[in-house]
Amino acid sequence: EDTGDDDNYEFGKGDFTEHACRYCGVSNPACVVRCNVPSCRKWFCNSRGNTSGSHIVNHLVRAKHKEVCLHKDSPLGETILECYNCGCRNVFLLGFISAKTESVVVLLCREPCLSVNALKDMNWDLSQWCPLIDDRCFLQWLVKVPSEQEQLRARQISAQQINKVEELWKSNPDASLEDLEKPGVDDEPQSVVLKYEDAYQYQNVFAPLIKLEADYDKMMKESQSKDNLTIRWDIGLNKKRVAYFVFPKEDNELRLVPGDELRLRYSGDAAHPAWQSVGHVIKLTAQEEVALELRASQGVPADVNHGFSVDFVWKSTSFDRMQGAMKAFAVDETSVSGYIYHHLLGHEVEVQMVRNTLPRRFGAPGLPELNASQVFAVKSVLQKPISLIQGPPGTGKTVTSAAIVYHMAKQGQGQVLVCAPSNVAVDQLAEKISATGLKVVRLCAKSREAVSSPVEHLTLHYQVRHLDTSEKSELHKLQQLKDEQGELSSSDEKKYKALKRATEREISQSADVICCTCVGAGDPRLANFRFRQVLIDESTQATEPECLIPLVLGAKQVVLVGDHCQLGPVIMCKKAARAGLAQSLFERLVLLGVKPIRLQVQYRMHPALSEFPSNSFYEGTLQNGVTINERQSSGIDFPWPVPNRPMFFYVQMGQEEISASGTSYLNRTEAANVEKIVTTFLRSGVVPSQIGVITPYEGQRAYIVNYMSRNGALRQQLYKEIEVASVDSFQGREKDYIILSCVRSNEHQGIGFLNDPRRLNVALTRARYGIVILGNPKVLSKQPLWNSLLTHYKEHECLVEGPLNNLKQSMVQFPKPKKIYN
Amino acid sequence: DDEVHVRQKVAEVDPQEEADFELDLKAVMQESMEQRRQELRGRPTLNMMIPMNVFEGSIKDHHGRVGGDSGDEGDEESGGSKEVQVKVLVKRGNKQQTKQMYIPRDCSLIQSTKQKEAAELEE
Ligand SMILES: [Zn+2]
Ligand SMILES: [Zn+2]
Ligand SMILES: [Zn+2]
Structure with missing residues (x-):
């Protein structure tokens, strides 16, 4: 069955880690070397971290490996270090010598080449043999030591962990450090803490909790088949089949939301073959009636009304994106600025101000006048890399957020990303921001494109369909054809997809502000976008990993809006909730001493x-x-x-x-x-x-x-x-x-x-x-x-x-x- | 402009761990030396001619080796300390190649060349 076109995309799973130090994750090519033992081939850096030797030297000594190769982007290029004379590759024996009169140096082994007298006669100065490994590090001019910033941002690995993982590699060369800390099946998961050594520890804590929640969600949703449903058939404006049926709900059970995917089944009878089709929920009425838009219209037994079954089609997308965001946070130094990285992990960071010229007035066109506490909030937020705004009920946090976004967009730092965990909140914000005159694109999940929205005119899919320029007429023709026939020939489909993607990119790139849910920020259509300024509304209703998704697209300035005195995120798995997954990032930052700016009227x-x-x-x-x-x-x-x-x-x-x-x-x-x-x-x-x-x-x-x-x-x-x-x-x-x-x-x-x-x-x-x-x-x-x-x-x-x-x-x-x- | 000042406890290296590691490292060195001695009984053949083109290329900038901040962006900690440009001679298969690198001026490796250079200048 057709699974849509973004299912193969894995957010945050790029291969930027291939040459990262297997101990600490540093991946600067000038700082890493590869162990050249064929069964190993792991990369290590030349930083000491908290141990007595550099990571590469630690590895070579512990594993008794003795050959290395430099990175292709290092000053010497991809080079196996070896004796210039005899080709010996044992790094513990190698050292540099220089020519007597020229600034030319070569690697020479101590045994036996260094003791060959004839070399002295050949212009080489053997008196100053300079060992490759000095003070338990590689020569720092050959393999650079990562900068202090790089080291601080790397995984903080201890000598004990190094010993353990080296031991593990002997039986399982592909094991990772995470494997050391994997809890047993029945163990309680590790609880969240206030501060994390590094983003790897952060990932070690949150990844299992997200996994627990995902497993629980899957188990619960997939067990929710309902039989003997009565269907009322209809045809939507887009000519697609819509099935209406009543889907009763109870506490702790499945709650459907628009965009959910369901499979409708009919087991067949004398006049009808067995049939099934997948569709998306596009509407839920107060009377618990569900409207399901089917993906394919062929063969629908539309003259039958009774005896249907429905199953939930579980998708791991949102959980995958959270895991991807945590990974990007750890391994990709460009995911967030250094300041934000350390701040989120609870490290003590010297206060930083954002150097921006402040606007003369803090309100924004198209919005109501701001009150004193709102003005104060806008003003302080614009000057800080991380801020929290607490909006008690009815205090106008949407207007305040819109004003902040307006001023951020006017600072010329590129596009602003605006998110919230719920679609309703995103729509409200998009509407208010659009009222200031900024160009807003509301990015919806593909599964929700048929769900009606109060800001439909701002949605990307609507803009793609209605961007009425002649150069797009080809796309429109194909769209029309697709709407009428339900599908296109494979060559037309290819053309259609390419044109659509190009148009989507064009429209998104020309926007001042992109609005989407937190999970939506992991959409492949934003994969190549960078956002320095990010505002997250309702952030107290999101889990930490969910909040991280919009942040790892390059955030330098982050505004979290919410109210930790109202309800937090809903966690279905009790084990995960007990371990602290229900605590939002906003709350943890408050506990870390970040004082929220409170709207007071x-x-x-x-x-x-x-x-x-x-x-x-x-x-x-x-x-x-x-x-x-x-x-x-x-x-x-x-x-x-x-x-x-x-x-x-x-x-x-x-x-x-x-x-x-x-x-x-x-x-x-x-x-x-x-x-x-x-x-x-x-x-x-x-x-x-x-x-x-x-x-x-x-x-x-x-x-x-x-x-x-x-x-x-x-x-x-x-x-x-x-x-x-x-x-x-x-x-x-x-x-x-x-x-x-x-x-x-x-x-x-x-x-x-x-x-x-x-x-x-x-x-x-x-x-x-x-x-x-x-x-x-x-x-x-x-x-x-x-x-x-x-x-x-x-x-x-x-x-x-x-x-x-x-x-x-x-x-x-x-x-x-x-x-x-x- | 992504500068950040993190106040963090400087992790102390455990002296016991340091001593143990030093011992392990020495053992590997020792073992390597002995291995070599057993492997190679005879005298090694010499294959250490410096290719002429290396000299030719260097004659022009013979006195210009000050280096330092000459466009080496990746290096943040070089600060004010001067560096010296050298050519590293490597073999790729049977072909010889040189690559330019910067070495700290106080590196023992180039002390003698520097002295020589100074002597030459005085002459
Ligand atoms: Zn190795
Ligand atoms: Zn490392
Ligand atoms: Zn040799």
Whole structure:
């Protein structure tokens, strides 16, 4: 089957390491020599590192190898070192002599050639024989010692490691240093640390974690076949077949996203042969319906609707790109600047400023005026090689990021790369940056080209199709032909691909800014691009190796935007999460002492809603950029217990239950009350698009959707338009009114997902005008942060119970908070 | 312009490790010498003529060997110290070849040639 055209490309797997020192990775041709023993042929450098002899001398002594060859790009060219007279190649016997009158030197062996008297008569000065190996190094003018910078950036290998790996080479000549540290199958993986000796150690820690996560992801997705599906057939605008079907989901199970690849199968019947085809998910509806665009239209049993099966086609692309980025980080000195290299590894680096003329004003055309903390952020970021911007909810981090990118692009350092882990965030940023007048190209994964995007006009594939110049007419003709016939003759296909690639390159190169996901930065279409300036939004939601992908394309100036007080990356494999894969690079840099620049004015929440999050998560620094008046819901008649405080905690005592799948929770009482609150909102004049229902549990989410559509007091359609989502999926988004259903209500068990303060922060900061929380205070108050939240609501007379039309302050007792989280 | 100043502890070489290594290195040297002595009993034939073209080429710039910063970009640590240009004579198969290289002026290898040169200049 056709696997697309970028599958053979391996990011970061170039062969720039062939002549790298097998101990430390230094690969400067002037500094390395090859061991010339046929069974060995390994390269080593002439640096001592932390050992008593240089790496090449170490190897020769330990392995008892005695011949070497210089690199073809070294001053002497590819040369086997040997005695000029007798051809002896034992480097331990060789030394230089010079001619008596001329500045000519040759290699001569000590035994026996140096003791031949006749040489003295031949113009050679034998008194000053100068051994090739001196002070346990090769002569430094012959084989250069790597510079201090090169050495610092190399793998820091110890004498013990050298002994071990030399021992290993005796039985397995191709073994690498990584093999020394490979954990056994059942071992816990190494945990992440704060500082790394070098990028090799970094890779040693992260590569196994990424592997664990990839294996888990593969296992989970490939086990998710579903049978007996009912298909609704359609044909897309591009004339391709689209299959619609319902794909139910549960916690911890497969969650489909647009761009995923699925295989649709039909086992055949009397009238139809067995059939299968692969396609990409192009849409997911709120009703859990999946739209799958098939790659090939031939033979589709479009008159059949029942009895289909679907499997997930797992792709290793994103994990491969992370591994590739780590490798590039270690072996390719041009991957990132020296400063960034050492900084990311946690080495102490002398502070460096970026020498750039600062703009006179820090805002950008097409964007709202910046506030003081935003201006401060833009200004400091432009002067530093690495900066962190912390954007608490609603503080305008997209606008700030766009302004930064605008000024970076104007500095003439080449194209700026802008990334985020999620497509949604990339689209938002691309839109804002484009508003400043910069030329933006949004690069999408090939598998997502059919997925609709709010910034379609900025996408590379759209621009390729619509670049309407006459010289491109050939491409357009072929494109049209391909669209109509579904495929091209092989010669036309070749021509089409070449033209397309050329056009893609032309458009990408003429852009000021390239926007893509972090994983997208490893796309082969960017393989020959270099980006000195990189901004990563939502960086606290990416794993470290994911963040590294956009950085290893030549970064000299890096801006990480995010908020480590909100949710981090989702790691499915518990082992990998326990070992620290869930900690973002942003967080580690904070722990290393990089102080994030915090945006301090929030424009989202009613001031009453921002008070608790500001005090609990942001040391009280969050200021309100909106007034109470601007967040007054005029004309909305909703029974808020305190009129100026559009919030309440609605005491619920209903039991939690385990959902049908056995992997999640639901709470019927809370669901019923969610419906009542939604109905009250709708009756008071709020429209469905203003309301969001969020809950930490998938079981409850599905139950609420179902319950409202069956039991809603108003028209069913109204409830269908209301978004019911998990707290996690709502990060980065907002609604006018939020209803939060906590679900957990069991005296004897923990509160699971609710335990994570960052999840509570996200849940509390989604609403603009008002929030209703449903939960059991007796259970929740056991956790200190929830305890102080409940106390906060109680003190403001917003802890209530009873029917909605007659809410009363609750007298429920819970202990005083032990400590306030911060 | 990618200059970076990393403050890092200077790793100390373990004296025991250093002593052990020195011993191993000496052993390899010793072994090599003995091996050679056993291999070659007779006197080696001499094959050490300096090809004439080497002399010819060098006559013109005989006094111009100051070298140093003469376009040697790769070398960062040369600093101010002067270097001397030499020709390294190698054999490729049976063909002789010379390659230019720079040697630190204080290298013992060229002390005698330098003295000679100085003597010549005085004359
Ligand atoms: Zn070897
Ligand atoms: Zn080395
Ligand atoms: Zn010899």
